[in-house]
Amino acid sequence: MNANFCVNAEDENIEMILIPAGTFSMGSNARAADERPIHKVHLSAYYISKYEVTNAEYYEFWHSLEKEKTKNSQSQIEHTPESFSHLQHIGSWPERASEFPNHPIVGVSWHDAKAYAEWKGMRLPTEAEWEKAARGYSDRIWPWGNSMIPNANTSEKNDGFENRIAPVGSYPKGKSFYGVMDMAGNVWEWTADWYSDIYYLHSPKQNPKGPEVGSWRVLRGGSWIDKLTRCSTTFRFYLYPTLKTSFVGFRLAKTAETEKK
Amino acid sequence: MRIQLTVLVLFCLCIQFTELPAETNSHAEYVKLVEKGFRALFQGENQTTIDAFNAALSIEPNHYEILHYLGMIYSEDSSWNKAVEVYNRSLELQPDNIEVLYSLGVVYFKLNQWEDALTPLQKVVSLSPRHARGYEVLGKVYVKLRQYAKAVKVLDKAIELKPNAAGNYNELGNAHLNLTAYDDAIKNFKKAIEIGPPDFAEPHFGLGNAYLRTGNPQKSREEMQIYQTLQKIAADHERYTRLTRVDPNNLEGWVGLAKVLMQQRKYKRVLPVFQKCIELAKAQNASAATIAGFHHGISQTFINLKYPKLAVDSAKTAIQLMPEHDLFYNTLGSAYAMLGDVQNAIGVFQKAVSLNEEQPYYHLNLSKLYDSIGQQKLAKQHYQAYQHFLSLREQQKK
Numbered sequence: 001m002n003a004n005f006c007v008n009a010e011d012e013n014i015e016m017i018l019i020p021a022g023t024f025s026m027g028s029n030a031r032a033a034d035e036r037p038i039h040k041v042h043l044s045a046y047y048i049s050k051y052e053v054t055n056a057e058y059y060e061f062w063h064s065l066e067k068e069k070t071k072n073s074q075s076q077i078e079h080t081p082e083s084f085s086h087l088q089h090i091g092s093w094p095e096r097a098s099e100f101p102n103h104p105i106v107g108v109s110w111h112d113a114k115a116y117a118e119w120k121g122m123r124l125p126t127e128a129e130w131e132k133a134a135r136g137y138s139d140r141i142w143p144w145g146n147s148m149i150p151n152a153n154t155s156e157k158n159d160g161f162e163n164r165i166a167p168v169g170s171y172p173k174g175k176s177f178y179g180v181m182d183m184a185g186n187v188w189e190w191t192a193d194w195y196s197d198i199y200y201l202h203s204p205k206q207n208p209k210g211p212e213v214g215s216w217r218v219l220r221g222g223s224w225i226d227k228l229t230r231c232s233t234t235f236r237f238y239l240y241p242t243l244k245t246s247f248v249g250f251r252l253a254k255t256a257e258t259e260k261k
Numbered sequence: 262m263r264i265q266l267t268v269l270v271l272f273c274l275c276i277q278f279t280e281l282p283a284e285t286n287s288h289a290e291y292v293k294l295v296e297k298g299f300r301a302l303f304q305g306e307n308q309t310t311i312d313a314f315n316a317a318l319s320i321e322p323n324h325y326e327i328l329h330y331l332g333m334i335y336s337e338d339s340s341w342n343k344a345v346e347v348y349n350r351s352l353e354l355q356p357d358n359i360e361v362l363y364s365l366g367v368v369y370f371k372l373n374q375w376e377d378a379l380t381p382l383q384k385v386v387s388l389s390p391r392h393a394r395g396y397e398v399l400g401k402v403y404v405k406l407r408q409y410a411k412a413v414k415v416l417d418k419a420i421e422l423k424p425n426a427a428g429n430y431n432e433l434g435n436a437h438l439n440l441t442a443y444d445d446a447i448k449n450f451k452k453a454i455e456i457g458p459p460d461f462a463e464p465h466f467g468l469g470n471a472y473l474r475t476g477n478p479q480k481s482r483e484e485m486q487i488y489q490t491l492q493k494i495a496a497d498h499e500r501y502t503r504l505t506r507v508d509p510n511n512l513e514g515w516v517g518l519a520k521v522l523m524q525q526r527k528y529k530r531v532l533p534v535f536q537k538c539i540e541l542a543k544a545q546n547a548s549a550a551t552i553a554g555f556h557h558g559i560s561q562t563f564i565n566l567k568y569p570k571l572a573v574d575s576a577k578t579a580i581q582l583m584p585e586h587d588l589f590y591n592t593l594g595s596a597y598a599m600l601g602d603v604q605n606a607i608g609v610f611q612k613a614v615s616l617n618e619e620q621p622y623y624h625l626n627l628s629k630l631y632d633s634i635g636q637q638k639l640a641k642q643h644y645q646a647y648q649h650f651l652s653l654r655e656q657q658k659k
Binding site for chain 2: 202216240243
């Protein structure tokens with residue numbers, strides 16, 4: 001069934017999955033206050049990347065900026081990821097691009113993520129797009145379903161990657177209904193939207209794009225330092241868009257061509 | 262001269278080579294501390310977070326975000342003045358940051374500095390016209406400043422944006438009360454009670470006042486009584502919370518806290534408290550009856566949380582420890598009934614009746630179950646027993 005949705009977009013390098021147009025249930029009445037109320041949202045068709053953007057993928061972008069920089073200025077290269085020399089499983093930039101090419105990129109701000117997405121001719125997913133891709137049509141608590149089986153890299157023990165980041169796609173059983181991987185755990189993912197705790201009370205029913213103003217950007221999915229409960233498909237987290245941490249990465253989205261026409 | 266130049270060049274190179282790694286190292290240390298702070302923050306370790314963020318800011322002081330997070334932790338710990346200091350530092354770096362302005366307004370409110378709270382909160386709602394929390398606190402500030410008409414306007418907006426916040430209706434009730442708009446006040450206090458948590462005392466006080474001013478002393482007394490009861494429970498809650506914090510091995514404190522939380526219907530919070538009671542009771546060689554009582558409390562909590570299977574397990578544990586206690590069988594029966602296991606439920610309710618025939622509600626439970634499986638004769642028999650023992654009990658009371 002999932003294979004039906006595995007349609008490659010035009011990008012040659014990044015595997016994209018088509019999420020068909022339709023309505024899904026967003027939010028939850030049983031969890032945190034900012035997830036209320038559960039409400040129906042209709043989204044146009046869009047693509048979302050099957051995996052989070054990796055070190056190797058981000059390096060291409062960074063390297064292109066590096067080449068520009070040597071021509072023009074002496075300042076630090078814009079959109080350089082943060083180095084985490086004290087965390088051996090992540091390491092410093094750019095060395096980690098070759099040491100851990102398939103690990104999700106971390107240490108990137110929301111602005112870095114957005115710049116990368118635009119460089120690829122894409123964008124960050126909206127919060128609603130992210131949730132639909134993770135949750136499917138059947139209100140799953142986690143991308144794989146409702147059982148608390150650790151099909152993801154979280155802070156819980158015995159999930160295979162204790163206290164460290166995993167390469168993307170390490171949990172094939174954790175894929176979502178649409179076949180999107182790693183939507184729970186490993187790294188939080190920046191979304192395009194500003195955060196508001198009351199947004200769901202007033203959000204548009206069609207293609208919501210988040211509040212117009214805000215201080216924080218929404219993150220979704222949880223990470224290697226979070227408990228499984230924070231990695232649910234509805235849990236909303238937020239950070240300042242300038243922050244670069246070891247537990248935040250991103251994935252890409254793109255409006256489907258048919259919808260554009 | 263050449264030697265002097267060589268020395269100068271070497272000196273400059275030395276500066277370059279020594280300064281660059283030092284800067285890199287200090288930034289690496291900053292990153293490490295920020296990471297440590299966030300991890301501690303997620304684990305609720307406030308002091309570690311505070312230490313880590315302060316140390317990070319001593320290396321790189323101009324991070325408005327870290328200053329804001331630090332302030333939020335200070336606020337959580339009620340270190341209001343420290344929070345004000347770091348929020349202001351954050352605002353120097355980013356004066357229009359909506360969330361820092363909001364946080365600063367909240368802290369001034371907590372410090373009873375109403376006038377100081379006005380400026381940042383007014384800026385919040387001007388920068389972000391749909392900021393419900395900003396309107397909420399601004400409304401409270403206007404009430405404190407006795408600017409009731411402004412409070413009504415702002416709180417109406419807060420309610421429009423966030424219609425299910427009981428506190429806003431209570432504040433709006435207060436504003437209307439002071440504007441002598443009693444009907445509006447009563448309407449809003451009633452709404453606050455309707456949608457608020459069961460331990461929300463303040464709207465009962467407001468409603469009592471409103472009834473008094475509209476010439477309804479009987480209703481006023483009733484509301485004031487509820488208010489006083491809830492206040493007492495809240496005071497007990499605070500007392501036992503403090504007691505268990507100061508003396509974590511004080512069993513009496515934990516038992517008191519469990520009782521209060523049950524009264525407040527805070528079932529999720531009471532579970533770990535009962536577990537702590539069991540742990541301490543065992544360590545202090547308390548009687549089997551005492552420990553059984555805690556398991557029974559857990560069972561009742563699971564019933565209220567609608568986890569009947571877990572309720573069955575806990576009730577059975579209580580019964581193992583104290584097999585002759587009728588109430589435990591009644592609880593076990595209720596859990597079985599919730600599971601739809603009628604036969605087992607009837608069996609344990611009968612056991613409860615055999616241990617204490619005069620408890621009317623055991624008969625009522627049996628009557629309902631017999632009725633559900635079509636055994637009308639037995640249902641009627643137990644219903645009559647229920648009525649009989651209930652009337653006996655009422656006579657005894659008189």
